[in-house]
Each structure stands twice: as structure tokens, then as C-alpha cells.
Amino acid sequence: MLLAVDIGNTNIVLGFLDGDHKEQMRGTYRITTKANHTSDEYGLMITEFLAMSGYSPSDVQDVIIVSVVPKVMHSFRASIVKFLGIDPMIVGPGIKTGIxxxxxxxxxxxxxxxxxxxxxxxxxxxxxxxxxxxxxxxxxxxxxxxxxxxxxxxxxxxxxxxxxxxxxxxxxxxxxxxxxxxxxxxxxxxxxxxxxxxxxxxxxxxxxxxxxxxxxxxxxxxxxxxxxxxxxxxxxxxxxxxxxxxxxxxxxxxxxxx
Missing domain, CATH: 3.30.420.40 (ATPase, nucleotide binding domain)
Structure with missing residues (x-):
């Protein structure tokens, strides 16, 4: 399963994508965007949302993040590394998009x-x-x-x-x-x-x-x-x-x- 994350100014939205081409949406969850959340707080929320969709951290194959809030990225990225053991892919310079x-x-x-x-x-x-x-x-x-x-x-x-x-x-x-x-x-x-x-x-x-x-x-x-x-x-x-x-x-x- 691919965990896709959209970090916006108001909300952080998590999307759980499954299937051969990660085309099947299995669930979406929202977290209020706050710069003062710790990596442990983000990690707890992520694991809870995974459980609500019937997944465990070991089911996450990879993580991709798109963000417009740089000050949130350090804690959120650290939570992915700590709780999922994955260094997430970040949409930015050097990423192939096809357009x-x-x-x-x-x-x-x-x-x-x-x-x-x-x-x-x-x-x-x-x-x-x-x-x-x-x-x-x-x-x-x-x-x-x-x-x-x-x-x-x-x-x-x-x-x-x-x-x-x-x-x-x-x-x-x-x-x-x-x-x-x-x-x-x-x-x-x-x-x-x-x-x-x-x-x-x-x-x-x-x-x-x-x-x-x-x-x-x-x-x-x-x-x-x-x-x-x-x-x-x-x-x-x-x-x-x-x-x-x-x-x-x-x-x-x-x-x-x-």
C-alpha cells in the first residue's frame, strides 16, 4: 500500500492507495495543519488512521509527500521515518512528473x-x-x-x-x-x-x-x-x-x- 500525503495550509490529508498501480483509494483522513505537532504526535495519528482502514505500519510499502508548508515538513518526515521505517519521496525538483x-x-x-x-x-x-x-x-x-x-x-x-x-x-x-x-x-x-x-x-x-x-x-x-x-x-x-x-x-x- 502507498501512503500519499498532501500537506496543505489548513489540513494534512492522508490517502491510502492500493492495487497494482496504486489506483484504488482505500481511505482518506485529515489532520489540522499545526507547526507545533511533534513527530510522535503525527506518528500516533498515522498509525491510528492505518488501523481504522484495516492496515498496520508493515503494510505501507512506500510514502510520497507533497507539501506547501515547509515548517511542518521536519516533524512530519521524522514521523514517517520513525514509525514506518521509510524515508518518504518528496515531490519537488528532480522528480519525474510526465508533464x-x-x-x-x-x-x-x-x-x-x-x-x-x-x-x-x-x-x-x-x-x-x-x-x-x-x-x-x-x-x-x-x-x-x-x-x-x-x-x-x-x-x-x-x-x-x-x-x-x-x-x-x-x-x-x-x-x-x-x-x-x-x-x-x-x-x-x-x-x-x-x-x-x-x-x-x-x-x-x-x-x-x-x-x-x-x-x-x-x-x-x-x-x-x-x-x-x-x-x-x-x-x-x-x-x-x-x-x-x-x-x-x-x-x-x-x-x-x-
Whole structure:
């Protein structure tokens, strides 16, 4: 079994992948990203999650990690070495991905975005616009030959919401959810409706701008925990795949099997 790990700004997500080509998702688990977790704390959580999926540490053949939080990496990597006896594969410079990054400085592209694009291209083909709705919202365009040609980065809806209630004196913290109606009659509903529809409109406008400036059709592949809210409210998203990054990590791992 391959343990694939996505270390993001909000959550660390573990994916257990099995099968001949590590294509079968056996379970996913989330840990809140905290820089002050020790390697022992991470190790305990990992072994508990393994047990919940019917595995033991000895069942883990290898580990691959993609991270955008450098300050977490020391403790987390140490936990893998200590509890699983494996030096994990890290997605970064020198790793074979099967796709090209045709940008001004390819090294500055986020490793999570790269893994998303690999998952989208080798699962659904290209050209594709890959949208990841997380702490930040990213859009990356992959052409028919598997080259990442452009990208866009903006705030995620939860990040925007936090700015709203942290920077205003009287607005409360509210749950990020799809509202029943835009016709809000109280502060909570007004905030939820405003956040949701403003963000949904931004998604659609962004996709349409890509459509205007790209010569040819493409599919829009969405992922990220927050993408689930929007997939049924717009016909501009063709596919929503919550496991996209793990499919990308499995593909990358296959090209770099040790």
C-alpha cells in the first residue's frame, strides 16, 4: 500500500492507495495543519488512521509527500521515518512528473498544483483547466500535450470569510455553506449568501475569461474540499474529483519507483 500525503495550509490529508498501480483509494483522513505537532504526535495519528482502514505500519510499502508548508515538513518526515521505517519521496525538483511546466520560472509552481495537474491530465486528458478550491484557489491550464501553460492564484472562500469577520467589529464568524436563498433576512444568512454567491460568480467569470483567451475548448476539472459546494451550481465545471491530488501522486510515484 502507498501512503500519499498532501500537506496543505489548513489540513494534512492522508490517502491510502492500493492495487497494482496504486489506483484504488482505500481511505482518506485529515489532520489540522499545526507547526507545533511533534513527530510522535503525527506518528500516533498515522498509525491510528492505518488501523481504522484495516492496515498496520508493515503494510505501507512506500510514502510520497507533497507539501506547501515547509515548517511542518521536519516533524512530519521524522514521523514517517520513525514509525514506518521509510524515508518518504518528496515531490519537488528532480522528480519525474510526465508533464512540462512552461512558465517563466517553473520552480516557483506549487507542488500541490503540479500534482493536481498530473492527476487531471493522466486521468481525464487534456486540454484541461484544473481548479483547486482550498485555502487558496488556483486555476492551472494544461494543454493537449501535457504542458502547464498558465496559472492563476486567488483567495479561497474560507480565507476571504476570515478576513471579513476578523476585520470588522460586529460581523460574527459563520459557517461556510450554500445558503437556502440570496434573499437573506439576518446578518448570518446575509454573510453566508454574500460569500457564497460572490465566490461562485468569481469562479464563473474566471473560467469564462480563460475560455475567451484560450484558442480551443477544454474541460474544467475541479478539486479541493471547498469545491464540493459549487459543483452543482454551475455548468462550467465538468468534473469534480476530490481525490485528484492523490491520483497525481500515484502517477508521480509510478514514474519514480525506488
Amino acid at each position: 512540462n511546466v512552461v512558465m517563466d520560472n517553473p520552480k516557483t509552481m506549487g507542488a500541490d498544483c503540479l500534482a493536481d495537474c498530473v492527476g487531471a491530465y493522466f486521468t481525464y486528458g487534456g486540454p484541461a483547466l484544473v481548479a483547486d478550491f482550498g485555502t487558496a484557489t488556483t486555476f492551472n491550464y494544461v494543454d493537449s500535450k501535457g504542458s502547464i501553460r498558465s496559472g492563476l492564484i486567488t483567495t479561497g472562500i474560507r480565507t476571504a470569510a476570515a478576513a471579513l469577520w476578523n476585520e470588522t467589529a460586529q460581523l460574527p464568524e459563520v459557517e461556510i455553506t450554500r445558503p437556502k436563498s440570496i434573499l437573506a433576512k439576518n446578518t448570518k444568512d446575509a454573510m453566508q449568501a454574500g460569500l457564497y454567491y460572490n465566490f461562485l460568480g468569481g469562479i464563473e467569470r474566471t473560467i469564462r475569461q480563460f475560455q475567451q483567451e484560450i484558442d480551443g475548448e477544454f474541460r474544467v476539472i475541479a478539486t479541493g474540499g471547498l469545491g464540493r459546494m459549487f459543483k452543482d451550481d454551475t455548468d462550467l465545471i465538468d468534473v469534480y474529483d476530490p481525490d485528484l491530488i492523490f491520483k497525481g501522486l500515484a502517477s508521480i510515484y509510478a514514474r519514480n519507483t525506488r
